[in-house]
Amino acid sequence: MKKVDLNLYKFDGLEHDAVADLSTLNNEDKEQLLMAGVDVDSEETSGTFLQVDHSNVHCDSTNKDVEVMDIKKALEKYDGLPDYYFKLIDQDKDEFTKSAADNLHGGYFIRTKKGAKIKAPVQSCLFLKAEQSGQNIHNIIVVEEDSEIQILTGCAAAHSKFTGAHFGISEIYVKKGGKLTFTMVHNWGENVTVRPRTAGVVEEGGVFINNYVLLKKVKDMQSYPTIYLNGEGAVARFNSVLVAPEGSHLDSGTRIIQNAPNTRGEIISRTITTGGTIISRGHIQGNNAPARGHLECQGLLLGGGIIHAVPELEATVEGVELSHEAAVGKxxxxxxxxxxxxxxxxxxxxxxxxxxxxxxxxxxxxxxxxxxxxxxxxxxxxxxxx
Structure with a gap:
């Protein structure tokens, strides 16, 4: 992993005023937000969250069965969120988690009502607008028992030449019988450094589906979310599509830990380099049986670049069935x-x-x-x- 000099970025003083109506944003910002998954003109949403640099500028919920809040307000309202805040990720894990813990700028808290089926998606965006902005984020998602929700979230920079850094912590809880479809679209700039830290737990009968799209240049991104299948019959599926133009360095992967019987895990990764470097990781660990897991890494080299596929299958008990396919080439x-x-x-x-x-x-x-x-x-x- 490349060394990041935090002194290159501004972690204080980049606040912005609230935006009551997102349709009033200029066309350039609207276009960047759209490519990060947020359609400011859409009425088919259950809530919208927008963070710009160090400020939450817009947060609302249009469905009584889903709570969408700024993380700072949620920490105040719920006495520090003791059941969820820094429960899956150690705040001393590395310099990026420490930065987010010591100087939190924002992030979202999204929670469904037990048994609710939320049809329209919640959309959110973490936006870098001020040059050399350093952004510390902490997101928490709680899908209560037997509820379902789709979250369309993204990250973006103001323009392609932008210089900045994003450090994001995300903790995800899918409770018994819950279902979360989480789609992330990244639209960074060619001089942006990105260090997300993500972990999640899926309980009995829960389902977590994760989609990830990155098609534009980013200077340096390192991401390796870990999902724990802790309840019987829990399911996790990851589907990612990544492109690395010349000058991009992507170290991206997923880990699924199967700790309960009858769990299923799937990781499907499709990558293309047109001159950049991609390290495509995947790790499925089966610790309880019966359990099934499949890992697939497919890569294309178009016009140079490097793709390094690192698939790992680990069975610690008898009765686990794990498989993988990996192919890299032209x-x-x-x-x-x-x-x-x-x-x-x-x-x-x-x-x-x-x-x-x-x-x-x-x-x-x-x-x-x-x-x-x-x-x-x-x-x-x-x-x-x-």
């Missing part, structure tokens, strides 16, 4: 020739394969966000063809 020539035989030229064939590889239809993203992601994929096709 597009197979026979695939290109197959499409060319059906009327495409080589560039068209290559673009078709890339679009299929990066397909995110199964993530069921909002229409506007899906359109913007399709545009980014088309831009990637064009630059690769050149």
């Amino acid at each position: 597009i197979a020539q026979e695939e290109i020739e197959y499409l060319m035989a059906r009327g495409m030229d080589e560039d068209e064939a290559t673009s078709t394969i890339v679009r299929g590889f990066l397909n995110v239809d199964d993530m069921k993203l909002p229409k506007k966000l899906q359109i913007e992601i399709d545009k980014q994929i088309a831009e990637l096709d064009s630059s690769n063809a050149m």
Whole structure:
């Protein structure tokens, strides 16, 4: 992991006024937010949270069955959130968790009502706007028993040339019979350093589905969330799509720990480098049986770069079934020739394969966000063809 000089960033004095109506934001900010998953003009949401640098500027819930709060206010209201705050992550884990613990700027607290089925998603964004902004965030999600929610969250910088750093702690609790679909879209800048620290617990019969999309350049990102399946029949599925242009360094992975019987874990990672470096990690550990887990890492090299796949399967008891597939390389020539035989030229064939590889239809993203992601994929096709 690359060394990060915290002295390069500003961790004090970057406050902003509240924004009552997000539709009043300028078009440039709206576009950046949309590419991080927040459609400020959408009315089909159950709540919205927006953090800009060191300030929570907007927070609301439009559904009585889901609570959306600024983390600082939640800590005040619930006497420090003793059951959830720094329970899954050690605040002394590293310099980034220490920074967030010592100088908390914000983050969200989202909690469902027991038994509630929240149909419209909650959307949130952690936004870097001031140059050299250093942002310390702590998020907590609590999905109560037998409830369901979709959270569409993202992180963004004000423009592609932006310089800044984001240190985010996230603790996730899916209780008995609960279901969380958590989709994260990152839209950072080419000089942004990112160090998220995430852990979660899924109880009996709970389901955690995680989607992650990163298609634009980021200077240095290191992420390795860990999910503990602690209840019988608990399920965790991770699906990620990452692109590393030249100048990007991505160290990304997922760990699933199966501590209860009849649990299932799945990690599917699709990565493309067009000149950057990707370290694609995955670790499934089976500590109770019966349990099943599958890990899949697929990588394409387009125009240089490095992909290093690090799959790990670890069974500590008899009766655990774990499997993995890993493949890294260029597009197979026979695939290109197959499409060319059906009327495409080589560039068209290559673009078709890339679009299929990066397909995110199964993530069921909002229409506007899906359109913007399709545009980014088309831009990637064009630059690769050149």
